Amino acid sequence: MEKVLLHTCCAPCSGAIIEWMLANGYKPTIYYCNPNIYPYEEYLVRKQECSRYALSLGLEIVDADYDHAAWQCCISGLEGEPERGARCLECFKMRLLSAARYASEHGFTLFTSTLDSSRWKRHDQIVEAGNWAAAQFPGLKFWDKNWRQGGLQERRSQIIKEQDFYNQRYCGCEYSMQAMHDDKKQTRQHIRKLVSVMTPESKAAQSAAVWERLEQNQAFKDATDILAYWSMDDEVQTPAFIEKWTALGKRFYLPSIQGDDLIVKLYDGKLRPGEQFGIPEPDGEQVNDLSPITLILVPGRAFDAQGNRMGRGRGFYDRLLPQLPHALKAGVCFDCQKLPSVPTDDNDFKMDFVI
Numbered sequence: 001m002e003k004v005l006l007h008t009c010c011a012p013c014s015g016a017i018i019e020w021m022l023a024n025g026y027k028p029t030i031y032y033c034n035p036n037i038y039p040y041e042e043y044l045v046r047k048q049e050c051s052r053y054a055l056s057l058g059l060e061i062v063d064a065d066y067d068h069a070a071w072q073c074c075i076s077g078l079e080g081e082p083e084r085g086a087r088c089l090e091c092f093k094m095r096l097l098s099a100a101r102y103a104s105e106h107g108f109t110l111f112t113s114t115l116d117s118s119r120w121k122r123h124d125q126i127v128e129a130g131n132w133a134a135a136q137f138p139g140l141k142f143w144d145k146n147w148r149q150g151g152l153q154e155r156r157s158q159i160i161k162e163q164d165f166y167n168q169r170y171c172g173c174e175y176s177m178q179a180m181h182d183d184k185k186q187t188r189q190h191i192r193k194l195v196s197v198m199t200p201e202s203k204a205a206q207s208a209a210v211w212e213r214l215e216q217n218q219a220f221k222d223a224t225d226i227l228a229y230w231s232m233d234d235e236v237q238t239p240a241f242i243e244k245w246t247a248l249g250k251r252f253y254l255p256s257i258q259g260d261d262l263i264v265k266l267y268d269g270k271l272r273p274g275e276q277f278g279i280p281e282p283d284g285e286q287v288n289d290l291s292p293i294t295l296i297l298v299p300g301r302a303f304d305a306q307g308n309r310m311g312r313g314r315g316f317y318d319r320l321l322p323q324l325p326h327a328l329k330a331g332v333c334f335d336c337q338k339l340p341s342v343p344t345d346d347n348d349f350k351m352d353f354v355i
């Protein structure tokens with residue numbers, strides 16, 4: 001079988017091309033180099049799917065570095081370009097140059113890319129970038145086959161279903177992500193997927209960083225009474241933080257779900273599973289006087305720098321927060337939950353700041 005290096009952007013774009021190559025006498029080595037993908041958790045999801053597919057076929061997969069800062073330098077000045085414009089050409093050049101270098105250094109004479117299988121990309125730009133990259137290394141050729149033709153586009157869709165691939169809804173970079181995030185449902189699904197690939201260690205480290213930042217915040221330093229939340233697995237972790245600051249003299253309150261609403265209870269160290277979702281909550285009475293609370297730590301699915309928040313879709317906090325107009329609201333989330341902008345509607349309550 002003839003050797004070929006196949007630069008791979010994601011599993012959905014790779015499936016039909018790899019299948020065609022194996023059926024036509026080519027053994028591809030998969031080269032995964034996509035520093036354009038944002039955020040890092042999205043990069044991990046796409047890489048895991050590629051690895052799963054490649055390894056199921058007994059193919060070697062080469063994992064190139066993820067250096068998003070270097071990618072940003074590469075497209076600097078082109079951030080505002082539309083998709084399929086000048087930014088994309090530089091993005092292709094960066095990735096295909098890396099693939100060409102690897103190919104040249106490892107005895108390949110032919111390389112190509114799955115980039116061409118996506119409807120988001122321009123064939124002419126990919127060919128230009130591929131030929132430019134190949135020209136830097138004598139003896140190397142870019143295979144400029146149009147991988148959308150010959151039934152491959154149809155087969156692409158079938159394999160996505162057969163393999164149950166994670167099928168992203170944006171090209172990859174933060175600039176292409178925004179269109180998808182105009183839709184609340186898609187945004188929630190996307191963020192849920194990103195948080196699901198975070199390791200326990202990564203969640204713990206990011207949670208610790210969030211609380212370190214909060215501890216420097218004057219509103220937190222001044223607050224004696226704080227409405228927090230007892231975290232679920234996909235939220236910034238609160239238990240150790242609450243226990244630490246309870247021992248240091250601050251008073252914490254936690255929400256408790258009652259029907260369609262959240263009520264507030266004082267945290268006294270004893271918790272029981274909540275009735276609707278099993279989220280631990282205090283066993284005591286509802287606190288009706290909320291005036292001592294000056295700071296609220298609000299979890300959410302996504303936040304933006306303007307303080308917009310998107311919750312889980314049940315509206316619990318949007319009904320609770322108007323009862324505490326005097327208190328500062330701090331959005332609490334992992335890095336991958338911070339978006340350039342979050343879709344909102346009139347009922348959504350704005351945060352005073354996001355930690």
Ligand code: SF4
Pocket residue numbers: 036037083084087088089091092171172173174175176
């Ligand atoms: S839209 Fe896609 S191809 Fe264009 S710069 Fe962003 S990630 Fe690269």
